[in-house]
Amino acid sequence: MSQGNVVQISADVVSMDTDPHWMRLRDALLTLACTPFHDAEAVRKRLLITAAEALEVDRVSLWLFEPGLSTIVCVAIYESGKGVSHPGTRLSAVAAPDYFQSLQGLLTLAAADALVDPRTRQLSDDYLKPLGIGAMLDVPVRQFGELIGILCHEHTGSPREWLVTERVFAAAIGALCSQVMEFEKLRRSERERQHALFHDQLTGLANRALFLERLDSARKDGDAALLVLDVDGFGEFAKAFGPAFGDQLLRETALRLEQGVRRGELAGRMGNDEFALLLVGERGVMDAVQRATDLRAKMQAGMIIDGQDVRVRFSIGLVPSIRHYESAQDILRDAEIAQNSAARAGRDFVQIFESGMEEPIRRRLELEADIRRAIEASEFVFHLQPIFSRDGKLDGAEALIRWEHPRRGLLLPSDFLQVAEDSGLLSLVQWPLLGDLFGQVARWRSAKCPRFAIAINFSSVQFTLAGFPDQLLAVALRAGLPADAISVEVTENSLLTNQERDLSVIHRLASAGIGLSLDDFGTGYASITHLAQLPLSTVKIDRSFVSRAVDDPRYGAIIETLIRLAHNLSLGVVAEGIETPAQLRMLSDGECDQMQGFHLGRPVSIAEFESCWLR
Incomplete structure (x- = not known):
């Protein structure tokens, strides 16, 4: 069949x-x-x-x-x-x-x-x-x-x-x-391959290659303006809330930027949190500035990320006319320089590019590159400044970062710290040094000075990272240094900027036994309520009060009030910036708990510190 x-x-x-x-x-x-x-x-x-x-x-x-x-x-x-x-x-x-x-x-x-x-x-x-x-x-x-x-x-x-x-x-x-x-x-x-080649994967905007191609065409075809904007404090948002939050913030920024695009214009993402917008049809500088200002206001109004009402601000650089440029790269470079200038001027600002504006940027970039080189070459070190009790006994020291530069000599934090922090390099500068420092302090406590404590300064950005307490405790544990031998110093303003977000970090430090010291006390915006609510162990009276207290009775009265207030709140008091015997006597008589300053001892290398104070 x-x-x-x-x-x-x-x-x-x-x-x-x-x-x-x-x-x-x-x-x-x-x-x-x-x-x-x-x-x-x-x-x-x-x-x-x-x-x-x-x-x-x-x-x-x-x-x-x-x-x-x-x-x-x-x-x-x-x-x-x-x-x-x-x-x-x-x-x-x-x-x-x-x-x-x-x-x-x-x-x-x-x-x-x-x-x-x-x-x-x-x-x-x-x-x-x-x-x-x-x-x-x-x-x-x-x-x-x-x-x-x-x-x-x-x-x-x-x-x-x-x-x-x-x-x-x-x-x-x-x-x-x-x-x-x-x-x-x-x-x-x-189509997907072509789109991926010329568009940013996260936001869908034109990528740098496509944007530069269109910018160059606009330069040849006629006049236009270029706007470059940066999300102010994006690194802090991403570190505090995590990378997923950062990605969502970038997508929302891209969406709002694209909503402001007119016919014939193009929005693009140049990298990380930097965006660009090619403007056409603006008649003159003032029109371009007004457009940039209006766009900034619309983009930062009522931004909600992950259910949170987030106050996002943007620094904008503007090249109002691209007609006389020789290349798209040059246009973008000048817009980025103007944007960096806006960010340095205080953020949330529109800056028009002007000739000569590139010099500070060039110096800053050179310094950032030098910091990266110095990290690889291990040129950063801690110097220690002694801290004494009121009866003259050594209680510990404050660790201060220094740069042993091969050409410029010993550099203070004021020469490099802000650039290191802004570029995200500060952790690479400081954290690798902590293990050896804590190990040395542990040996001193064991052999020479059982009550020796070390005070460390951390920036507000480092302090607000969720993993900061555990990372610090892990370094101390490996070095054999107990938590109560460490004091973390933060300034009033940096501590109070994001108080709600930082509260868990603060309490984690305190519950582990790490001391929390409020630096530059009296110069910021901390209120008595803040002092009572935060788990502080110490306050440091700023040198600006100490330097004037002997000659001006009003400053002496302020110091006396600050000491009495701190003691009433069960807080220890450290006076910094003591440079004369008279200042030392006044603070000792005023029942200040600990003293620090050039009169008692300048910051020196760890080896020199040991030979001077721990013989």
């Missing part, structure tokens, strides 16, 4: 060349095959209509598998008298497992009586009967050999026998549909 069927089918195929029905189907295929694939959607539509007309069926539909091949979705259907639509009907393998099983390895599924055919009858109640479908002819749609869908030809009414010529035609239509799908995927992949 099987052999006879093969002979019969072979005979049918041989006779197809003279079959008028097949010749009509073949002509329809040839017409479709010659259709250009430029518009895949239009080709699919033509394919569905041609298949329905050629096979004289009421419905031809394209179904695509969802991932896992357990559900198919009707993405397009042609219905006689209705045209092409996209219904989104879904069929699940749970409801029709035999049908889905038959689709695997399918050449053609010809169900003459779909309601009784074992492969299709499970579709009866939910699909076939409601639509009046009597027969089905399904063929696979593949994409580079992988089954991705089904092309379904549906005859309504009574059952229908499918001829061999019709099966061959349907298979050819399925193959043609597969080619269309492959072509569409290749075009989509190429």
Whole structure:
């Protein structure tokens, strides 16, 4: 029987060349095959209509598998008298497992009586009967050999026998549909590749390469303005709230910038938190400045990130006319210089580029590069300044960072610290030195001075990092130094800038036994309430009070009040900047707990400190 069927089918195929029905189907295929694939959607539509007309069926539909091949979705259907639509009907393998099983390895599924055919009858109640479908002819749609869908030809009414010529035609239509799908995927992949080459992956804005290309075209075609903006304090946001928060902040910034783009303009992300906008149509400097100012106001109004109301500010650099520049790189360089100048001027500012503005930037960049080199060369060291009790005994020291520069000699923090902090290098400068310092202090406590404590200065950025307490404790543990031998010094203003966010860090330090010292006490904005609420152990009276206290009774009264206030709050008091015997006597008589200053001892290297004070 099987052999006879093969002979019969072979005979049918041989006779197809003279079959008028097949010749009509073949002509329809040839017409479709010659259709250009430029518009895949239009080709699919033509394919569905041609298949329905050629096979004289009421419905031809394209179904695509969802991932896992357990559900198919009707993405397009042609219905006689209705045209092409996209219904989104879904069929699940749970409801029709035999049908889905038959689709695997399918050449053609010809169900003459779909309601009784074992492969299709499970579709009866939910699909076939409601639509009046009597027969089905399904063929696979593949994409580079992988089954991705089904092309379904549906005859309504009574059952229908499918001829061999019709099966061959349907298979050819399925193959043609597969080619269309492959072509569409290749075009989509190429579009995505091109987009990825010239657009920022995080924000979708033009990347640096595309932006510079457009900027250069604008320079050649006529006049325009360039605006470069930077998210003020972005590094602090990212460090405090995490990288995911930082990414969301960048996406929101990009979205708001793009909303301000007019016809013919372009927004781009130049890198990290730097964005650019090519402005066209502005008439003169003042128009460009007004546009930049208005854009800044709109971008920073009511920004909510991760459910938090975030106050974001932007520093903007502006080149109001690009006409006379020789290259796009030069335009962008000057806009970035102006932006850096705006940031240094206090942030949240629009700065127009002016000749000569680049010199401070150049010096700053040179210093940043020199700091990076010095980190690699281990040129940063700690110097120690002794701290004495009121009765003259050594209580410990304050560790002060110094730079042993090979050409410029010993540099103080004022020469480099701000640049190191702004460039994110301060941790690389300071943290590698702590292990050796803590180890040395532990040895002094064990052999020479059991009560010796070390005070360390940290910036507000370092202090607010969530992992800061654990990192500090880990370094101390490895060195064998107990937590109560460490005091962390922070200024009033830096401590209170982000008090709510920093409170957990402060309490983590205090609960571990690390002392917290409020530096420059009396010069900032700390209130008595803050002193009572924060888990401080010590306050340091600023040198500006100490230097005037002997000659000006008013400053002496201020120091006396500060000492009494601190003692009433159970806080220790350290006076810094003591430079004369008279200042020392006044503070000792005033019951100041600890003293520090040039009169008692200047900051010196660790080795010199040991030889001077721990003999």
